[in-house]
Amino acid sequence: MHETALMQNLIATVLQVAEKHNAARVNRVVLSVGKLANVLPEALSFAFEALTQDGIMKGAELEIKHLPAVARCDSCGHEYQVDEWPLSCPACQSRSFVITGGEEVYLESIDCVEKSVHGEGSEG
């Protein structure tokens, strides 16, 4: 439900990085979202589109990579991918676990076009 706030945070970060790299445009943003992150990819894409109507991110593409949920067995330490509940360790069948992955939302990378030394390609 907080996808718009998350996207605002993401875009602020992208703009900071873009400025540091002297970017004239940002063409692509890659984001990875864990299965347990409680954010809806469709809502993220929608918010991204709504928030990139102008400026150096205008028309930029958003790629969302999905990360699986991962659990670590309390009994034997084995890490395994979570597909359905209830969980049991594929190595020792223990039902006791901690979640070690799947809650993350990461800004992975951006593709940008740098301003030319002559000032062409900059926003004008």
Add this chain to the structure above:
Amino acid sequence: MTRVDIKRDLDALNKQIAAANRALFKSAGLYVINLMGSPGSGKTTLLENILPRLQDHVRTAVIEGDLATENDALRIRKTGVTALQINTNGGCHLDARMIENQLSRLDLAALDLLIIENVGNLVCPASFDLGEDLRMVLLSVPEGADKPVKYPTAFLNAQAVAITKTDLLPYLNVDLDEMKRYMAEINPKLVVFETALKGGVYEAERLVAYILEQVRQKKGK
């Protein structure tokens, strides 16, 4: 065109502030509970009823989180316990910064227990660490037995659950054992409590004893 690798956790700032909150709570010897559950699951009712019993043994304060109004803080203050109200103005969860902003208004060293009632929502609050010691989810009987498997993240990240409104079991087609089974499927380590409002009395003895024990354990450290 240049690819710039960033690899930045968008939750990093919240995690950082939550860690600072946790360190502050630790140095004050203050035990903190993050209470979450759907709108109307009975969070404020539980607090109204258990606060007087807790207050007999430990010095307690409450932070209330709601989209709007000061209603819940007013209800808590009637019990004589200090309550601060956060309004998120549409925000679906509390975050660590909102809690940090309230802490200067409390004398942490003069408290043993701080209970934070999160915004009524079984989804988003689960993704935001506030710096708490205990995350407790409330699930009321009328919400239905299968909610733990439909909203797994709330139950995955919690250590305790209170099943509220068990007084309504005779009137509803809800199987309490099935609800508990689903909870154990998602998180076998959950400590499960039951509460009920019966004949004007709010039954929550085990839960009150558990909280007092947790506060004592933290104080002892």
